[in-house]
Amino acid sequence: MPSTASEAVRRMIELSRESEQLNQQALEAQSDLDAKLSVQHEADAVLAARTDALNAARDEVRRFQPVIDRTAIAAYQGARTNRMFAVLVSDSPQQLLDQMSTLDVVESKTTEQLKHFKKANDAAQAAETAARAAADTARGAADKAEQVRADLESKRGALGGAVTQVVEAWGALSAGDKSALAGAAFPPGFDRDSLLEGLVPGSGTSALAAALTRIGDPYVWGATGPRQFDCSGLVQWAFKQVGEDVPRTSSQQARYGTPVPKDQMQPGDVIFFYSDISHVGIYAGNGLMVHASTFGVPVAVAPINTTPFHSARRY
Template structure:
């Protein structure tokens, strides 16, 4: 008969064995697939490449956010500097009137008399009395103006000081937010470097035949650049598509915007630049610009965005196709847009 202590030991051993088996059976993120078939290796590379593309486009978007925040920071710092200058001027204005107000306060404290009765009492002659009364009137009017000016300047200085404090706080917050975005950008760059290393390792593991399968053909069967160009309509989109077609065969490189290598949004930016239009750098930002277009009303050259997170983009090439820089190991090509989940389209 097995003792209770022995049963507990057996159960503990079995639990550890199960956990070890599970740990062995679950590959770490980025690890090569256990199935070494061409299909499995290509699927593994596609998964890694997809993740790196998502990070790349998120990195571009974070860069745009940082640029906007830095511009905001500079604007708020300019306002704060202007407010500090205004505050210095307001304080100088207060200082201009302060001596008169201080003298008036001291005179009142000492019991000085500055009215017409005092002039009558201290005058030795009618003319002297008139002269003193005129002087007192002038001094009184000037003092009144100075006192009023002091009140106005003091109120203005207080208002400007409050505005200066607010603008300084806004500028400080903008600087802090910009730093947060900088830190996030560095984190995303580090992520991308790690993901790119995984893609390159997986690509190197492919045979020449598997790399050829991955690259595919520049155009779908029966389609070439001439056929696409026959259906171009005048305008920015047509010109951008014409430019993009000249880059067929160029390699995909993370973060590249041409002229001889591209990532997906980089190709779109470059193509539209050839017709004098500047598009945002990320696929997510490109999905927010231009004019919305339904899938049924696409025209050659329209910007087509894919995936729920708007992380891939290409230019519509007609007949349900796009020209795009798809992923590492695949040159710029024309491909059916049915290969990707449609998100939206924009016309620039």
């Protein structure tokens, strides 16, 4: 247990940082699971279609099977269906012509049906191959989804444990320590109205303006607004207000848009922090950002140099 108030606050900050990392990891795992489930559903749909095609092909084969069976039986029993046999057994020219005509019709029909049977049989074999491949794909997709689901449950469990520790540490702080940890909503000298007046309309600056309306809202793990947020949830919500559909997690957001060098950042750019990209905020100019920091600290404007910079993007 911390022996001093400063140690308690420091421990609270450490626990909050750990929980923020776990929160982003759990969100990433959930996003991964959603993607894997989408692939699984698509694979299941393909399997269902392939199975239907296979059943239809087998039905077509069964439709021609009696003809094939009769032909095979006739051949086995020594049935004579050629023209020479007709000549040998005919009693008259007319009878010969009639028998030949009949044999031609029988042979033509049999040949045509044999062609249909072969076509249907080939289609059935192809459909069976496709169905087996689809079944393998569906099983593989289901296995991958199950692996990600297990990973998600593990990360959620770790997050739950970390959150419990953070809340307990928060509860142990004095009112003064809680107030000091929360800090001010704006740094000294910051003028939100002047900043908003100077913004040029655009997705980035308009999203910044939207984020600034959430100053004072609480940090909640996994929250995406409109009254409580985690760090990436605030960024997603702010850009959604101006019609920009950005990804959910900080690591996904770090791959969205175009990269911007740190010395060329403009208000409205999105800034990422830590080597694992587990925190994100929206640049407000003059070395400041608006962000949902961590539990116990409401959405606020804060300096960017208090957190290890990773990269910046422009949406």
